[in-house]
Amino acid sequence: MKTSLDEIFNSYEHGVCHRGLHDLTRPENSRASFEYAIKLGFPFECDINLTKDRRFVVNHDGDLLRVTGKEGNIKDLTVEEIQRDYKLFDGSPLITLEELIELWNYQVPLVLEIKVQDGQANEIIECVKPFLNELRDKSKIVLISFNSEVLWGLNDIDINVGRLYGRHELFPARVDYRKFDFVDIYVKFAKLPRFKRMRKQGCKVLTWTIIDEDTASIASTLADAMTFELINSSKPLEGQKENEFLVEHIKKHGIR
Numbered sequence: 001m002k003t004s005l006d007e008i009f010n011s012y013e014h015g016v017c018h019r020g021l022h023d024l025t026r027p028e029n030s031r032a033s034f035e036y037a038i039k040l041g042f043p044f045e046c047d048i049n050l051t052k053d054r055r056f057v058v059n060h061d062g063d064l065l066r067v068t069g070k071e072g073n074i075k076d077l078t079v080e081e082i083q084r085d086y087k088l089f090d091g092s093p094l095i096t097l098e099e100l101i102e103l104w105n106y107q108v109p110l111v112l113e114i115k116v117q118d119g120q121a122n123e124i125i126e127c128v129k130p131f132l133n134e135l136r137d138k139s140k141i142v143l144i145s146f147n148s149e150v151l152w153g154l155n156d157i158d159i160n161v162g163r164l165y166g167r168h169e170l171f172p173a174r175v176d177y178r179k180f181d182f183v184d185i186y187v188k189f190a191k192l193p194r195f196k197r198m199r200k201q202g203c204k205v206l207t208w209t210i211i212d213e214d215t216a217s218i219a220s221t222l223a224d225a226m227t228f229e230l231i232n233s234s235k236p237l238e239g240q241k242e243n244e245f246l247v248e249h250i251k252k253h254g255i256r
Contacts, residue, residue, distance in 0.1 A: 002158050003139040005182060005204045011109045012225035014253035017044040018209050019060060021250075023230045023242055027067065027088040029058050031095050034103055041255035043109035045144075045208075045227055048097050049074040050120055054127050056097035057082055060233070062117050064094075075117050089237070097131065106137045111184075111206075111227070113164070114154075116147040125153035132157050144184045144206075151180060162206060165189060177203040182224075184208060187215045190222035199224070209233070213245040 020033025037044040048056040160181040182204035210228035219226035
């Protein structure tokens with residue numbers, strides 16, 4: 001039986017750390033960013049991509065250039081090649097899904113985004129399903145993806161699944177949220193009538209990505225929970241500063 005969404009979203013009361021609790025010294029989706037989130041007691045979100053040898057590494061993009069400075073597509077590389085030849089800006093390797101689960105160890109809620117490159121959906125379902133079935137506490141994890149086929153293929157594991165809707169995605173005027181357990185939407189979409197209606201009808205709404213006080217205000221009034229980050233992962237690291245509002249938020253709500 002799937003965990004109650006009320007219980008899950010109550011545990012997101014103070015927000016979910018987007019790509020881990022990353023900042024100017026801890027890279028996104030790095031071991032350090034996850035350790036920091038766990039240390040402060042915050043749920044965190046992260047992304048997995050399928051490798052050439054049918055395993056998963058934790059990274060947002062399919063390509064490694066943005067986070068490592070070196071060209072390479074995860075689907076064309078083995079885990080050994082990625083961990084040997086590609087490093088994040090702090091010098092650390094990308095971690096595998098197995099290493100993530102060992103580090104996480106059910107200590108805080110986890111939002112796991114499954115990335116899908118062209119033609120990978122069936123293979124991803126085949127590879128990740130046995131892994132998820134073996135988790136001993138499925139109440140601490142939810143799955144999200146932009147790919148509906150993958151979510152449908154994993155909908156029988158007793159883990160809640162949420163459909164992502166992004167600012168660059170073309171989606172129908174009517175979103176049939178009933179095919180999923182919740183939706184995870186670009187924060188400014190929360191103002192749209194269709195999502196307001198869905199929430200009134202009982203659909204839980206998670207929002208991304210909160211980067212300042214203005215977007216936090218939208219999330220707090222029009223959604224059930226927010227995914228936030230101290231620095232804007234959509235922009236180059238150079239010249240960025242940690243958002244003071246969110247730094248104070250972490251100081252206020254960190255529980256460890």
